[in-house]
Amino acid sequence: MILTAAGTVLAQTPLAQQGVVGTGETVVFWILGPLALLGALGMVFARSAVHSALWLVLTMLSLGVLYMAQNAQFLGFTQIIVYTGAIMMLFLFVLMLVGRDASDSVVEVLRGQRLVAGVLGVALAVLLTAGLARSLEGVVPAAPLDPWAPGGGAAGGLGQVIFTDYLFPFELTSALLITASLGAMVLAYGGKGRKPRMSQRETVRARFRGEYARPSPLPGPGVYATANSVATPALLPDGSVAEDSLSEILDNTPVERLRPDREAVSGEVESPDPHALTGHSPQRSGSEESSEQRERGGEHSSGENPGSARGGDGDDHGGNGSVPTVDGDVPENPGADSPEEVRQ
Template structure:
């Protein structure tokens, strides 16, 4: 500024001042950004163009001796408001494009004509205006001791009522945003006693087992949650698999789980001189399956929601021993995937436990 006054004191006028350079650079950026806001097809591009406009305006504010507004424009607008916009765009969906078909015929054309008309009207009004050369804010800020101090004196003296109203406005906006953002719960949240009551009601009316669901299958080579527990008839217990795993179709094939057992048993049976093999006394590779065969009927039959599991297993036992001529020498050894109706190893504790669980 001192350089400028010394130049004018010598009777010289500068061709171009820093303020003018700032204006032309920032005006071009601001107009380009504004057109980008309006014409971008994606909301994200519009928000970023709006950031360009706001930053350009902030620089123009700084060149107009409004240092406080320069900072507030960047912090509040570019920092807070635009980030809020971007948050909502991410929430609503980045890829949401709007339909390009006019719902009103000639709507766009009329809107553009209205915009051009407004530009002409306001530009004529501005052109008709008589403006004095800018006084500048040097005197006004020098009285208060700075831009921020001058603004503070105005805000806390002359405009203190408006400032208090602003506080009320901001509080109201914050409360309203919380109320709007809080979704209403359609039903009361079920607590533990309600869930237990529902479980017992389901057991009384539909016979759904009220206890815990069966755990996933544990075999010698597989014990992940994707391994299904097998029912007494060798089929998969559907409740032993999480719905998430089942919906991804990542459940292990039960026939593959039983395959090593079947191979081992076939090898044992094919061995010359070997008699009927009791599952309890078989060698190491069979131990896991023997345990499965012993454990699963009791566990799965207890969890079995079908009516009358005791009758089923009893039928299986008699049917299997009568109808399965392929393995007459080893009635205790099942082949679950191939013959689902074949019997499992008889468990003397099974019917007792089933009776107890039904009570």
């Protein structure tokens, strides 16, 4: 309030009425100008949101007094009442509702800041008192200003200028304010209708309380050598098919090529030969081999045996290294060109 009164008094001095910068106005400018700049820098670089808002309040107060010193009383009071008294206080209320760290109020970040603030406050009061005392010398009452004159700084002249020469910027400002109001409403009420996301511990507790259909998660799909597909169901420890391992979308989709894979997994069709990939036949037992040899021996005794009929030839051609086998087949001879030459 002291700064506001000082600006109002300085605006009524004869030099201010004549458009000449006086000593008091100069002193006020060199005091409030650095304060406004300091408040702007503090607002930008402050770590706490509350401190940033307070620095902005200092800047707005300085600007309001400077408006009054420039013979613009309406703008000065509007700057102080509307912006500083209403908007910035609203910002502070929002910050108080949102909350801040309780340690900010008990921990002094800058040591000795109270002493420095007291010294600067006393110095500012002395400068303002000296400036006012010097500017009030020889003050005479001035004629009242025309409220409809644009240069008078009154509300009538300011409104006339805004709605004639600056109508488009004024409408842009109103659109900006409406957008800010809608954004505030979205931020305030946007997250209330959403269900909070449960943590992993809360989900496990809810499962065991019976809030879900089963206490454990669904089993994953099975991938086997016979069907490399996520549409293949998994198997339970007892060998049965886990019906919950497949998605409902896959179960409800009539895909014909998935049926053979499911039948193979469930055991409804014969499984393939396990030795099909290696190419080796399974080892037979001794009883199977002896029975097969007896069957082959009966065939040799009943029918002609080319190996026995040509036994002499085999002896004559013993130099070729061909030895007839039991079943009459001639084994491979490295020295012969073909099996026909071995038989001759």
